[in-house]
Amino acid sequence: xxxxxxxxxxxxxxxxxxxxxQCAQDMNHNYMYWYRQDPGMGLKLxxxxxxxxxxxxxxxxxxxxxxxxxxxxxxxxLELAAPSQTSVYFCASSYSNNQQYFGPGTRLTVT
Amino acid sequence: xxxxxxxxxxxxxxxGEDFTTYCNSSTTLSNIQWYKQRPGGHPVFLIQLVxxxxxxxxxxxxxxxxxxxxxxxxxxxxxxTTDVGTYFCAGPPNxxxxxxxxxxxxxxxxxx
Numbered sequence: 048x049x050x051x052x053x054x055x056x057x058x059x060x061x062x063x064x065x066x067x068x069q070c071a072q073d074m075n076h077n078y079m080y081w082y083r084q085d086p087g088m089g090l091k092l093x094x095x096x097x098x099x100x101x102x103x104x105x106x107x108x109x110x111x112x113x114x115x116x117x118x119x120x121x122x123x124x125l126e127l128a129a130p131s132q133t134s135v136y137f138c139a140s141s142y143s144n145n146q147q148y149f150g151p152g153t154r155l156t157v158t
Numbered sequence: 159x160x161x162x163x164x165x166x167x168x169x170x171x172x173x174g175e176d177f178t179t180y181c182n183s184s185t186t187l188s189n190i191q192w193y194k195q196r197p198g199g200h201p202v203f204l205i206q207l208v209x210x211x212x213x214x215x216x217x218x219x220x221x222x223x224x225x226x227x228x229x230x231x232x233x234x235x236x237x238x239t240t241d242v243g244t245y246f247c248a249g250p251p252n253x254x255x256x257x258x259x260x261x262x263x264x265x266x267x268x269x270x
Contacts, residue, residue: 082260087265088263089246090260095256103256105257139201143256145191146191146203146206147191147193147258148203149202152200
């Protein structure tokens with residue numbers, strides 16, 4: 048099992064550009080999550096999904112969108128990137144609200 | 159909304175000393191989970207506690223869940239350089255809640 052995979056590992060965006068962060072898991076987990084982690088800080092929940100076709104906002108959803116068309120994939124879309132979105136983005140999956148498995152992260156810089 | 163605070167925010171210890179981080183939630187938790195994040199890495203699950211007053215051990219690590227299920231602690235005995243990282247607690251506010259609220263984290267550094 049590959050676990051949770053994320054692409055890309057690194058990305059530099061210019062202000063106003065858009066991009067999609069990819070996340071996939073092969074553990075057949077129903078729950079998936081997107082977090083952001085600013086330098087030296089904790090994890091903030093952006094969006095989450097409890098199953099295909101179901102998504103909900105977390106603590107900091109503004110400026111992001113998600114979709115969940117399959118159990119395996121949970122892409123995060125950034126529209127009109129802003130410097131405040133410079134962060135490390137982690138995708139995670141779990142079975143119910145138990146142990147979460149995290150991907151390696153995407154380091155995004157917006158300049 | 160639910161808030162989960164951890165103290166201390168930072169801890170520097172000499173190798174071989176003990177270390178404890180405390181986790182306090184503003185609401186009752188259905189379970190408490192602990193994660194470790196190495197510098198530059200991603201959070202990795204350590205353990206989950208479910209029962210009031212539960213204590214679990216993993217080698218030099220001892221985890222405790224409070225009687226009221228609103229607080230928890232992680233104690234490391236005789237720290238080693240491999241213990242370096244940030245320790246986060248996390249918990250859902252009630253049974254069946256899909257979201258985990260992560261604590262603010264405690265960053266542990268070891269002085270060799």
